[in-house]
Amino acid sequence: xxxxxxxxxxxxxxxxxxxxxxxxxxxxxxxxxxxxxxxxxxxxxxxxxxxxxxxxxxxxxxxxxxxxxxxxxxxxxxxxxxxxxxxxxxxxxxxxxxxxxxxxxxxxxxxxxxxxxxxxxxxxxxxxxxxxxxxxxxxxxxxx
Amino acid sequence: xxxxxxxxxxxxxxxxxxxxxxxxxxxxxxxxxxxxxxxxxxxxxxxxxxxxxxxxxxxxxxxxxxxxxxxxxxxxxxxxxxxxxxxxxxxxxxxxxxxxxxxxxxxxxxxxxxxxxxxxxxxxxxxxxxxxxxxxxxxxxxxxxxxxxxxxxxxxxxxxxxxxxxxxxxxxxxxxxxxxxxxxxxxxxxxxxxxxxxxxxxxxxxxxxxxxxxxxxxxxxxxxxxxxxxxxxxxxxxxxxxxxxxxxxxxxxxxxxxxxxxxxxxxxxxxxxxxxxxxxxxxxxxxxxxxxxxxxxxxxxxxxxxxxxxxxxxxxxxxxxxxxxxxxxxxxxxxxxxxxxxxxxxxxxxxxxxxxxxxxxxxxxxxxxxxxxxxxxxxxxxxxxxxxxxxxxxxxxxxxxxxxxxxxxxxxxxxxxxxxxxxxxxxxxxxxxx
Ligand SMILES: [Zn+2]
Numbered sequence: 001x002x003x004x005x006x007x008x009x010x011x012x013x014x015x016x017x018x019x020x021x022x023x024x025x026x027x028x029x030x031x032x033x034x035x036x037x038x039x040x041x042x043x044x045x046x047x048x049x050x051x052x053x054x055x056x057x058x059x060x061x062x063x064x065x066x067x068x069x070x071x072x073x074x075x076x077x078x079x080x081x082x083x084x085x086x087x088x089x090x091x092x093x094x095x096x097x098x099x100x101x102x103x104x105x106x107x108x109x110x111x112x113x114x115x116x117x118x119x120x121x122x123x124x125x126x127x128x129x130x131x132x133x134x135x136x137x138x139x140x141x142x143x144x
Numbered sequence: 145x146x147x148x149x150x151x152x153x154x155x156x157x158x159x160x161x162x163x164x165x166x167x168x169x170x171x172x173x174x175x176x177x178x179x180x181x182x183x184x185x186x187x188x189x190x191x192x193x194x195x196x197x198x199x200x201x202x203x204x205x206x207x208x209x210x211x212x213x214x215x216x217x218x219x220x221x222x223x224x225x226x227x228x229x230x231x232x233x234x235x236x237x238x239x240x241x242x243x244x245x246x247x248x249x250x251x252x253x254x255x256x257x258x259x260x261x262x263x264x265x266x267x268x269x270x271x272x273x274x275x276x277x278x279x280x281x282x283x284x285x286x287x288x289x290x291x292x293x294x295x296x297x298x299x300x301x302x303x304x305x306x307x308x309x310x311x312x313x314x315x316x317x318x319x320x321x322x323x324x325x326x327x328x329x330x331x332x333x334x335x336x337x338x339x340x341x342x343x344x345x346x347x348x349x350x351x352x353x354x355x356x357x358x359x360x361x362x363x364x365x366x367x368x369x370x371x372x373x374x375x376x377x378x379x380x381x382x383x384x385x386x387x388x389x390x391x392x393x394x395x396x397x398x399x400x401x402x403x404x405x406x407x408x409x410x411x412x413x414x415x416x417x418x419x420x421x422x423x424x425x426x427x428x429x430x431x432x433x434x435x436x437x438x439x440x441x442x443x444x445x446x447x448x449x450x451x452x453x454x455x456x457x458x459x460x461x462x463x464x465x466x467x468x469x470x471x472x473x474x475x476x477x478x479x480x481x482x483x484x485x486x487x488x489x490x491x492x493x494x495x496x497x498x499x500x501x502x503x504x505x506x507x508x509x510x511x512x513x514x515x516x517x518x519x520x521x522x523x524x525x526x527x528x529x530x531x532x533x534x535x536x537x538x539x540x541x542x543x544x545x546x547x548x549x550x551x552x553x554x555x556x557x558x559x560x561x562x563x564x565x566x567x568x569x570x571x572x573x574x575x576x577x578x
Contacts, residue, residue: 007526009519011556037528041553042519044528063558065519069526098527116527 002120003073003135004052008045009065012038020045020064027058032140033114035101046101048073048114050141071116072123073135078104078111086113086132093126095119146394146457149265149297150258153404154459161460164404166199168432173197173206176438179224182217183209183440200407203430204418209442214244214383223247225436235283236382246382247436253292255433259380259388259402260293266393266400266457267351267376269323271298276321278330279356280306285386286356290325293388299323306330309337317346324352328359328367328375329492335370349373355380355387358467358489360545364396377466383442384429390464395456398463405433408462409441410450413471424449424481426471427464445471447483475570477504477511480548484569487515487550490541494534495522501560506574514551515542518560 010016017036024031033048049055052068059066076082083102090097098116105112112135117123124134148154156164176183177194186207187193196205214222223230225247232248248256269275275294279286287305294301302315306326312334315321324331331354338344349371355378364375379399380387389406390399401408410425411418419425427444431437446467455463469483476482488498500517517538525531535552542550561568 005526007524009524009554009556011559016556039528039532042531042555044526044531046526063556065521065524065557067521067524067526098529 002070002124003048003114003140004137005069005071005114005116006047006049006052006055006059007067007069008047008059010036010043010045012040012042016043017045019062020059023058023062023064024049024055027054029055029058033101033103033112035114037099046099046114048140052137069116070120071114072120072127073140074113074115074127075105075107075110075133075135076102076113078109082111083113086127089126089130090115090117090123093122095123095126147265147268147270148459149262154262154400154461156404156460158460161403162200165407165432168404169200169203169407169430170197172430172432172434172438173440175435176224176440180222182213182221183207186213203407203409203441206441208416208428209439211244211383211443211445218243219245222439223436224438225249230436233283234285234288234382234386244383246385248385248434249436252385252434252436255405256289256385256388257292257296259385259391259405260289261296262293262402263353263376263378263388263391264290264293264297264299264323266391266459267323267353267374268394269294269297269299269351273297273299273322274302274319275299275323275325276302276304276312276316276319278304278306278312278324278326278334279387285380285382286325286327289380289386289388290353294323294325309334313337313341313343316349317343320348322348322350324349324371324373326352326354327356328354328363329357331367331371331375332363332493335367339370344372347371351376353378353391358485360489360493362541362544363489363493379464379467381429381442381444383437383439384431385434389429393455393457393459398451398465400455400457400459400461400463401450403461406431408450408464410448411443413445413447413474421450421452421462424468427467443471447471447474447481473570475502475504475513475572477513478548480546482513482546482548486545487542490538490545491515491517494538494541496520496538499557499560501568502570504570504572504574511574512551513548514553516553516555516560518557519554520557523554 030050035046037044056066095117100115102113190207192205229249230247233245236244277290281287352373352375367375376392378387378391380389390401392399407430409428413426427446429442430440447469448467449465452462469485473484503514505512538552
């Protein structure tokens, strides 16, 4: 049910982000969501793409360190308090969020949130029961 | 009760050892002088002839041999017996330049195997044991050496050679191997595979003899506890015969050097001066029983300490510490000797690659050391927290190995510059020598 996220190691130096996006563009990959977490020395680029397998292959054959992780993707309403409401539900269920990022959707009044949690299944179950629609690889490929 | 392969020799008195050494050394010197043009020329250049040498006390007068000599004299220049008397060659897996080849007569092999047999018995081996040899067979000395030693002890010998872990484990279980001979890193790998397969209770190993690469005490304890064995170190060089130049006993606090076959000295690697026994320096060996390829005063470039004291095992041979590094790449940082090989050992133990670079600098009067290492898929994670935990583990392991703090930085793969395919290991920005 979950969405596959691509993570790429990037040193904090000029051109590092560009290298990654250039490889993906060359491979005809469409990047749906993009976020960077960094420390003083390096960063981790996290992405949702339309074709994670080809993307991972292209990056690693160019010498990049890539990992593919299952994350929870969820659609929320793009309105005040939307994110807060979601996090309230997750927090109340005692689920620890390692990181998250949000991005707008092509569907009107909707935003997408990616959650990295320790237990995808439980999180998805709770969100479904609370009436949320979850993202899948299929949706990520075609329409978010 | 401690057991020995050759009790009278291994527990001989200091006087007896001295007597053997004097007699064999003079005999070997005469043999080399007569039969080896290359070394004879070196002696003449140095202004020394056999008449100047009366006992081991005069050893210092002789010229050193180095790996460069072996390369220059390749392949036959350092032989002291006719080829027709030789039955075997072995060779080093040198990474640079020409290979080094060593020759053996039948008797040379016999004595070499005695040395390996001593190591196996010291590790608890008897004729009841099943010895699994997973050192490489072939030109590399590891496989053939331990194999011959195992035969001598009368153990059932499994000549597995290296690799093919599946088959190694199957034989280990089916034939109930009790003694494992391989490199320490392969032992660690086997231990891991045994856990993954859940066959820990099906193996009967009691001891391991691990050598041919640098390893730490930490790694020893780890292998011992995971396999439920005692892990023994063994030392040797192809140039001198192979494994078995020195071996560990039950005390596991250094390796007894087979002094009836080798005379050991420690020297200052920079000046070549002989150091008092017990001081840290480069090990120099003189082989005194070999016929085909006896090297006199061979500089190993291995830095170690000798310890001559009563050992609880009853053996009287001097003990050498685990080599702490190589004389040709020693760095002095904050007054502490640091060897790139130590850093490499930590990185490999932590599951990283050996693609690293050491940057030494001096800010004001304080030295600093930074180690750049390339990111690997194993180290990488999508959460920064996980990467940071792993980084800290590496930093801690580095501190316990080196004794000083070293900053570890993780860089992108293939970003460490290589020249001619080999990474430049050390960048010293301190300009200590002008
Ligand atoms: Zn001992």
